[in-house]
Amino acid sequence: MPETAYWVDGERAAALPLPDRGLFYGDGLFETLLVVSGRPLLQGLHWQRLQRGMARLGFPEHSLPALEAQLLAACEGSAAEGWHRLRLTVTRGGGEPGYAPAEPAQLRCIISCQPLARDPRIPLPAAELEVAELSWGSQPALAGIKHLNRLEQVLAAREARERGCDDLVVLGQGGDVISTTSANLFLVRDRWLLTPTLEQAGIAGTRRQLILEELGEACGLQAEPVALGPADLAAADELFLCNAVIGLRAVSRLAERRWDDWPVTRQLQAAYAERLDR
Ligand SMILES: Cc1ncc(COP(=O)(O)O)c(C=O)c1O
DSSP states (O other): OOOOEEEETTEEOSSOOSOOHHHHHOOEEEEEEEEETTEETTHHHHHHHHHHHHHHHTOOGGGHHHHHHHHHHHHHHHOSSSEEEEEEEEEOOOOSSSSSOOSSOOOEEEEEEEEOSSOTTSOOOOEEEEEEEEEOOOOTTTTBSOBSOOHHHHHHHHHHHHHTSSEEEEEOTTSOEEEESSSEEEEEETTEEEEEOOSSSSBOOHHHHHIIIIIHHHTTOEEEEEOOOHHHHHTOSEEEEEETTTEEEEEEEETTEEOOOOHHHHHHHHHHHHHHHO
16 A cells, blocks of 8 residues: 555644544545645635535635645645545534534544545546446435445445455436446537536536536537436446546446447547646
8 A cells, every 4th residue: 555644734643533423423524636736626626615515514715725725735845756546534523422513613624645646647547337226315415525424335336345356337316327337427418418417416526517617618529417317327338437646537337238339428538637637
């Protein structure tokens, strides 16, 4: 395992002060960013989502500059060379026992940073997927944000491992497609890029947003979130998944359906690699 550096509230530390509501109740948010040569990539997209999550949980927004200062110090301090994966976790800190949080919250910032084993500009081999037996619960109040309650993802990742596939397509309670266990999904149909809407469940990924707002158009494609079912995926010309750490990854199989060429996905992967270099 590559060595991981940890910071708590700006100090190098590998232990968490207790109590911490992030641990006790999952009362917090996180972002996983790529860092190259000390520079966090696409920080603006991560910051937009973090800000949305903070507003949703009632975290004081005036804490954002201090969080950014800690992020940048960690990048300079331990990710100055090569590619790193940095996780920034913000919890509501300590307080009295009970779900009701103290007002105003005294946020706690935990950062971990480790070298990345691969160059994220180089796509991973195409993934083989199954449809998960587990489905994501519906919770519109938390949909889209990257909060700390990730037990569903832990269960889904265990299911993927047991089933011996690279990842699973996970549906919502209504049978609609939401995401994979740890990435957003896109399908290609003609010159359209379609990705599930995330009103009831799922995480609105930074790479999903980049594709919707920038990369799709740069590749001459129309990109849009829509309600999608498993049959839409099976009927797609191409399928790919995306997140900050893996980038854009083509799908070679979903259950019985196979794909062996991904011209549009390759075009997007090239645009993405170029975007990371900028
Ligand atoms: C369930 C889930 N959906 C989507 C994403 C994609 O988010 P991002 O593109 O910001 O990495 C992640 C990332 O970990 C995830 O765990």
